Amino acid sequence: MKKALLFLVLAMLLSICTTAIAADSYTIALITMDSMDQHWLKVKAGAEEAVAELVAAGNDVKLVFDAPSTKVDSVVQASMVENQITNKADAIMVAPMDAEALAPAIEAVYDAGIPMILIDTLANTKKFQVIYQTDNGAAARTAAQELGKLLGGKGKIAIINAQAGSQTTMTREGDFRDEMAKAFPDIEIVGVQYCDGDKQKALNYAEDFMMQTPDLAGFYACNEGSTVGTGNAVDQAGKAGTIKVVGFDFSDEVKDLVERGVIQATMVQNPWVMGNEGVKAAWKLINGEKIADEEAFVVDTGVTVATKENLKDIK
Template sequence: MKSLANEFFINMADGARRHQAANADQYELVVNGIRNESDLAQQVALVEQMMATGVDAIVIAPADSKGLLPVARRAAAQGIVVVNIDNRFDREILAGMDISIPFVGPDNRAGARKVGDVLAAELKAGDQVAIIGGNPGAFNAQQRQAGFEDAMRAADIEIVSVQAADWEQARAANVAAAILGENPELKALLCANDSMALGAVAAVRQSGRAGEVLIVGFDNISAANSLVQSGEMLATANQYGDQLAVFGIEYALEILASGQAPADRDTPVDVVKAGAGQ
C-alpha cells in the first residue's frame, strides 16, 4: 500500500486483515506500506522483498503509475499474480509489456465528477474555484483532477488555480493558504483526497473565510465524514477503502485457483453528503 500515515490506507489494511482472519484456511497475509505516498524507492524495495520470499500474489496500490511498473513486471515474470488496486498503472506502458496486470478499483474520474457536480449545484456560472491535486505522477490523481474539471467546465465555473499537494495534509494547508491569499473571490476548493481536504479546512479557518469557501474531498475518511456532517465540508467520495484490498485479494485468489486470464474490474464509488452517514 501507499502511506500508512493516511487513514484511508489504515482502513484498507484493517479490512484486509479481517478478510484473512475469516478465510485463514485460504491464504496467509503480509501487509506492507510506505512512509509517505511519494516514497517510490521504498515501495519498489517492498515488492522486491515479497518476490524474494516467494509469495504467490501481490496486491499493490502503487505510489506512482509508471515508476512501479518495472518491478511489477519482474514479479509477474517470476510467476507471481500481480493485482493493481487504488491507483491504476499507466495503460500505455502496460500495453507494451508482455504481462497482464488487472486493475481492480473505482472509476476515479467518474467519482470526482459526481463530487464536482454536487459542488457546482451550490455555485453559479462564473464563480471561481481551485483544485488541490495529489501526486502528479499518479493516475488516480490525474483522473480525479479531470473529473473535477469536467464538472466545473459543464457548469461554466472558472478554475483559477490547479496545484499539487502530493496527497499530504500539511502541504495542502500551505497550498490552500496561498491560493486563498491570491484569490479573494474564491468560492471553493476541490481536493483530490480527504487528507488534503483537512488541510484546506484548516487554511480556510485560519483565513477567516469559514462558511464562505466550500470544500470537497475524496475518500470518506472518518475526520472528513465528520466535517461533511457538520457542514465544514460539502461532500466527499466513498470508494469503500476498507474493501478495496479485499476486492483485490479475492480476485488474486480466483486467478490462482483457476488460472484465468485476468481482466479489469470496476468497484463502486459514491458521493457522501450531510445526512448520508458513513
C-alpha cells in the same frame, strides 16, 4: 545395516512430508502507498478479514503488509514489490503511488508468474490480472457537478491535488476539469497545487490560494490528505460555508469537517472492499482459477457522495 536403511527411509519420508506441508503454506503481500491515511488502513482491514476467513476455512495463508514511511517515495515502494518477488510471495497486491515508476516492478511480478493484483490505482502496464478501484473519472465528474451546483454555476475555484504522478489523482483532476468546463463554463479554475497527500502542505496551499484570490468561491480536493488540509484552512480562515469545499475520501477528520459544514460534499470510496476482494482474487489465482477471460480486468468498487444530510448512513 537394516536399521540404518530403515532410518534413512524414515528420514526421506519425513523430508517429503515436511516439503508437502510447506507447499501448502501461502503468503499474500499487500503494498500500499502509505500506512498513515485511513484509506489505506481500511484497504488493509479488508484484506485482513479476507485472510482470516481463509484461515478459518482451514487454509494456511498469511498477509504481509508493507508501505513506504513517506507519501512520495516510489523508489522505496518499487523495492518493496521486488523484495516480495525475492521472498517468493504467492500473490502480490499493490497500490502504485507512481504509474510510471512502479510499472517495471509490477511487470517483474507478472513475468515471474506471481499473481499480480492492483489496488486503487493503475500503473503504466497491462501486466496484471485485475484491479479493484473506484471509477475515478465518474467520481470526478460527480464532484464537478456537486461543486458547480453549490456555486450556482459561477465563481473562481482552486484544486488541491495529491501526487502528480499517480494515475488515480490525475484522473480525478483531469475529468473534473473537463466536466467543469463543459457543464459550468462560467466557473474559472485559478490554479492547482500538489500536496503529496500531506494535509499540512494542503492547508498551506489552500491558505495561499485564499490570499492570492480574495474572491475565491470554492475548492476541489482530490484525496484524504488534501481534503482534510483544505477543509482545515477554510475553517481556520473563518470562511466555512462561504468558500465551498468538495473533496475525496472519508476519514474521521473528513467526517467532522462535513458535520460542521466546512466541507459540503466528499466522494466516499470503498477501500475495505478493494482490500477484501483483492485477497479473494489472489486466492483464486493462486489456486489456478481465472478472475476474467482477459488480463488487466477492471472492477469498479463504487463511490458514494457524502453530505451533511446523509452522513449518518455513511460507514
